[in-house]
Amino acid sequence: MSGPFSDITDTVFADKSVLREEHQPNEILERDEEIDEYRHALRDVLFGNDPENVMIYGKAGLGKTAVTMYMMDALLAEVETREAADDLSVHTVNCNGKSLFIVVRTLVNELLPADASPFPRRGLGTGDAFETLYDQLDRIGGTHLFVFDEIDHIDDANTLLYELPRARSNGHIEKARLGLIGISNNYTFRKSLSPKVKDTLMEVEIAFSPYNATELQTILQDRAEDAFVEGGYDQSAIRAAAAIAAQDVGNARQSIDLLRVGAEVAEKNGDSKVTDTHVSRARSLVQRGRLRNRISDQTKHAQYVLEAVARLERDGQTPARSKQIMTTYEGVARSWGTDPLTTLKSIQGHLSELHMLGFFSQHERNEGRSGGHYFEYELDLDAAIVLETRESLELGEDPTAKPLE
Template sequence: MGNPFGGMMDTIFADKEVLTESYQPETILEREAEIEEYRYALQDVLFGREPENVMLYGKAGLGKTAVTTYILEALQTEVETRDEADELYTHEINCNGKTVFMVVRQLVNTLLPANASEFPKRGLGTGDAFTELYEQLDRLGGTHLMVFDEIDHLDDADTLLYELPRARANGHITNAQVGIIGISNNYTFRTSLSPKVKDTLMETEISFSPYNANELGTILQDRAEQAFAEDACDQSAIRRAAALAAQDMGNARQAIDLLRVGGEVALREEADCVTDDHIGAARERVQRGRLQNRIREQTIHDQYILETIAYLEEGDETPVRSKEIYDLYQDVAAECGDDPLTTLKSIQDHLSDLHMLGFLQRFERNEGLSGGQYYEYELDLNADIVIETRKTIEETRL
């Protein structure tokens, strides 16, 4: 048998990277209003003043991270031309599955001198980590913009969002200035913050709404011109990918994935051009991948709960009450080496959030005086996808 890769040709793609999630476009399309709000929110940095805090809201795939990267790169370029601007440092941390201590420790370790020992994982508390952070900020001076992606998944976000914006006013730092940029997939995240945190932040809120089909079409046209060889992608394929994504979540990431996977389908069929039929064939694969990514984006205990309900569904035991979910959830969490949440109420709160996010169906039951009123839950997605995704996640944690 000859080399299985021998003779393989790529007649479809010119630059496939343009259709990957890691690609950062030089120009952001269809987010002009959000960029304008962002620009005004951070303009004080150019004049050496303390920056405003900014909170971005919107579901995944709506451009929050891409716009943030674009804005911060543009700001850094402009700062370097301004005598009145302080030196600008940006720090980006994904908060999913992290505690405040882990986040502050990570910030400290990015600020420490190259020859310094890392801040220890154990033996010191959150207060010690904040103290070291303030020392390092003052050592460097300048303006520090701290980007906290998936801030809604941070354990005890109140502490972080109360401490950092008040650091200068409370005398913890004198030579440095700090601005917070929070990115949340949860539109209601702010309502969960304590009143004192809301008063402290005084942030600019920028909401990212879903794209419509025309907007997605503009984005896809730009990507297709770069990604595909000449005449290798029909306009009908672009229109269908935009329409399917707009009908679903209004998600640019999903639309771009449809275009990329459609190209892969066409390549496998040895076609010369991506058509709307190839986009249709790509739809199921993209939906499965999108669900897997959404599961990965949830907190670890949300994932354990989804995994628990998936097992119950495999055993034909759903819809199921929260008490039965809680009993099996404890075993699932323990088997993965984590301490389970200790109260039924905490599980019920997570179930409510997962229902709101569309992972679960919830059924209200009323058995009158004898049984009372309660909810039962079942998955609103394929149990196999949940179990498969969780297995992959645990394998990478080993």
């Protein structure tokens, strides 16, 4: 007796994981300039000197994290061959949705001996966590590089970026050397830091620019050769996925997703080869899924601000000024059982960041002495998608699980 899967005998995929976001390629393509900048920024580690602090900027999907992990692996391997280099440890934390205490506690628990009790979740403060962190760093010695992905999402970046770089000069550690690598999608993140933190960091900045269509084709061709069976894809699919992503924001992750979802469309249709037609059909699926993921990646209060503008947009009340948005935001936050932020400046900060991330259009108004100078905002997205996604997130549902009508 045949079952529901018995007729599935072929696939276009040889290794589908190659087209997944978590895949770390053995070779980084089309990022030679950024790798060279990274190489110079980290060279002091090879000679037993204090490492430079590095800040990496660029929008999502431009290879920031992939290049960083590639450089960390290469540096760890090279240090093993250098007599002058200290022992090197790399510690990586994604800061999205984490408080400063949780970040430091995570590092402490990574450094504690295997037989030690974990640092407690409650009862001790952030200062205690830093003190334990310094003790463990000096116990281990050597050079330590801290990689903070999405560092702009941490609640108290100023304290983190002041404490670690100055730990040695402030006498908290004697034997260990520390370096910090921050990765951010927010190009204006440095402006939010206090003057003393900026003076302390003295960091090397590396900016990742969008890929063009030719660069994306090179990346996709390399992935496709491993991802698909022989004859499982047409070159038109590579060109289409690269062109669509390049016209959008030059996002490698988006182009890879287009190719993968295009192949899934091909299989669903019973086709043995993915073509540009399948990629074109996949375009709306990928764009909608990415939009939902972008919304869920924002902090709670940023999402409330986004929902507030979406409600105003739905009701035909945009473009709207920040004071009007704040009033609606307060109602949104309370409707989800959260106390709203209380200052207009904090709302304006979220509006500015969401505008920078492409969620809003910002219109500058100058009405002279009578009306003054101000900004108005309107949504650059479909309000219905934003509101549906917000509701599904609050209800604990997977916002990407069901297709949009």
